[in-house]
Amino acid sequence: MIVAERKPFEEIKAMIEGCKKVLIVGCGECVSVCMAGGEKEVQILASQLRLAFEEEGKKLEAGETTLERQCDKEYLEEIKDKVDDYDAVISMACGAGVQFLAEMYDSKPVYPALNTQFIGVAEREGEWSERCRACSDCVLAETGGICPVAICPKGLLNGPCGGTNDGKCELSKEKDCAWTLIYNRLDKLGKLDNIRKIFPAKKYSVQTTPGRRIHEAFKEKE
Amino acid sequence: MEGECHFLEGNKRAKMWVDYTKGLLEESGIAPDRLKMFNLSSSMAPKFKEVVEEMVEVAKKLGPTKIEKKAA
Numbered sequence: 284m285i286v287a288e289r290k291p292f293e294e295i296k297a298m299i300e301g302c303k304k305v306l307i308v309g310c311g312e313c314v315s316v317c318m319a320g321g322e323k324e325v326q327i328l329a330s331q332l333r334l335a336f337e338e339e340g341k342k343l344e345a346g347e348t349t350l351e352r353q354c355d356k357e358y359l360e361e362i363k364d365k366v367d368d369y370d371a372v373i374s375m376a377c378g379a380g381v382q383f384l385a386e387m388y389d390s391k392p393v394y395p396a397l398n399t400q401f402i403g404v405a406e407r408e409g410e411w412s413e414r415c416r417a418c419s420d421c422v423l424a425e426t427g428g429i430c431p432v433a434i435c436p437k438g439l440l441n442g443p444c445g446g447t448n449d450g451k452c453e454l455s456k457e458k459d460c461a462w463t464l465i466y467n468r469l470d471k472l473g474k475l476d477n478i479r480k481i482f483p484a485k486k487y488s489v490q491t492t493p494g495r496r497i498h499e500a501f502k503e504k505e
Numbered sequence: 506m507e508g509e510c511h512f513l514e515g516n517k518r519a520k521m522w523v524d525y526t527k528g529l530l531e532e533s534g535i536a537p538d539r540l541k542m543f544n545l546s547s548s549m550a551p552k553f554k555e556v557v558e559e560m561v562e563v564a565k566k567l568g569p570t571k572i573e574k575k576a577a
C-alpha cells in the first residue's frame with residue numbers, strides 16, 4: 284500500500300487561512316489503512332480545525348466526506364455537487380489522489396493534508412515499512428524476494444558494500460543490511476549461487492517519468 | 506488497573522489513544538490538561554469522587570474556552 288502521514292496541523296491550518304468553508308475529503312484505500320487519511324482522520328482534522336478557528340475567535344465550516352478512492356474519476360465525481368459550496372478542498376489522499384481531485388475541480392483551490400512517504404507493508408499495528416520503489420524492472424526473483432533498491436539505502440544491485448557490519452547497515456545500526464538479508468534468504472532457499480551473479484547496470488530508461496501504463500486489452504490495435 | 510482490563514490490553518491501548526488525543530487538543534489550542542485518563546473499577550466510588558473533583562478543579566483553573574456553546 285501507499286503509506287503517508289498527516290502534515291503538521293499548523294501547516295494545514297495556514298493553507299486555509301482566510302477560508303470560511305472547507306470540504307475535507309478522505310480516501311477509503313491505503314491512507315485509511317495506514318491511519319492517515321480515512322474517515323476517522325477526516326473527522327479528527329475537521330474537529331481540530333473547527334476548535335482552532337473558534338479559539339481564535341473565527342468561524343470555520345468544515346464539511347466531511349470520504350470517498351472509496353481518489354485515484355478514480357467515478358468516485359471523485361461523487362462530490363461534484365458539493366465542491367461549489369466551499370472556498371477550498373483539503374484532500375487527505377496520497378499525492379496522486381490530491382492531484383486527480385485538483386484536476387477534476389480545477390477552479391477550486393485543493394490542498395494536501397498528507398505527506399506521501401512510500402510503498403510499504405504493515406509490520407504491526409501502527410507501524411509500516413518501505414518495500415518497493417516502483418523501479419519498473421523488478422529484481423525480486425534473483426534476490427530471494429527482498430528488494431535491494433528499496434531496502435539498501437544505496438540501492439545497490441551487487442551488494443553488499445564494504446560497510447555491512449554484523450547484519451546491520453553502515454548507514455545506521457537500526458537498519459538491517461539489505462544484502463545480509465538477501466544472503467540469508469538465498470541460503471535458506473538453496474539459491475546462494477545467485478549472490479555470485481552480477482547485475483548489469485539498472486535499466487533506468489524503463490523508469491519513465493511520469494510513468495504510464497495501458498493494459499494490453501485496452502491498447503489500440505493497428 | 507492498568508494492564509488488568511476486562512478487555513485484556515484494552516486500557517493500555519486507551520491510554521495510548523488518550524495521550525495521542527492530548528496532542529491533538531494542544532495543536533488545536535485547547536489545554537491538554539482538560540483530558541486525563543484514570544483507571545478505576547466500578548467498586549471505587551470514593552476514588553471516582555476524587556477524580557471528578559480533580560477534573561472540576563482543572564476546569565475551574567483553566568476557565569472557559571472560546572468555543573461557542575451549541576444548543577443541544
Ligand code: SF4
Nearest residue numbers: 415416418421422430
Ligand atoms: S526491484 Fe524493488 S523497487 Fe523495483 S519493482 Fe521490485 S520491489 Fe519494487
Ligand code: SF4
Nearest residue numbers: 435444452453460461
Ligand atoms: S551495509 Fe548493506 S544495506 Fe547498507 S549500504 Fe551497504 S549493502 Fe546497502
